[in-house]
Amino acid sequence: MTELFRRATGCLQEAGWTCEPPLSTEDGVPSALQPAPETVVDWVSSFSQLSNADETVWFLSRHDYSTGSEDAFAWNECEQLSIQAATTDDEAAAVSRFWKRHVPILLSVRNGYEYLAVRDDGAVVHGAEPEFEEAVAVFSHFEDLMRYIVARPTAWKDVVERLLFDAGKHP
Template sequence: MTKLFRLAAECLQEAGWTYEPSLSAADGLPSALQTAPETAIHWVSSFSLLSSPDEAVWFLSRDDYSKETESAFAWNELEQLSAQAAATNDEAVAVSRFWKRHLPILLAVRSGYEYLAVRDDGAVVHGTGPEFEEAVVVFPHLEDLLRHISARPAGRDHFVDRLLFNTISNPEAWS
């Protein structure tokens, strides 16, 4: 698995992404990661920084899930936004239920808020604001996303490619 992590990170670096190796020792696992799938824990632990050239898209690292992070965006920022927007108790419960099953691993602010998350069954989902909980499965497993990145897609016609490999801020130019 480590080889796949390294290869995916290298492909992103070749596309201009900033990569910094993991600095975390084997400290305790942040509480946000306690119930995360094992592959997701290993992925977010394999780097300390992995962000697009325009810094509008980034993978969350293990350190981002700790309470001491200095990031402008909390790892659960989108959940917090949804909770604040919930108009009823039922909506608040639905938001909480959704995010208990989904761990954000990538955040994007290029043209509105977007994310990739690993669901508790290992599937990778994509969601956008303002209805973050209306997510769709984009890869059956995190490994499939990493293999997709590692394949250096030439056509870049998958919308995930737009997130990862397109650093322009004009959405009309993405097609």
């Protein structure tokens, strides 16, 4: 997996992304990452920052999942916004149930709020405002997202292409 991560990070850097080396991982896995597959924990531990050139799209790093992070956007920003928007206890409970099954791995503020998350069955889903919980699966497995980044196939997955690479600029 490490080689796949290195290649994916390299492809993102070739597309203008910034990558900073990982911080220490001695503190153990943050509780927010406990439900994530081991490959996702390994991925988010492989960098401290991984973002596009204007920092409007970024993969969450292991540090971002720590409760003490002071970044402008929390790792669970979409969940927090949805809970604030809920008008009934039932709606708030439905939001909480959704996010117990999903771990965000990428956030975007480029064209409104969007995210990629790993669902508890390993699938990668995409969601966007205003209904973050109306997520659509874009990959069956997290590793498929990594392979997609490396391959940059000609049959683009529009949502992922738009998030990760500048839409319309093909290699």
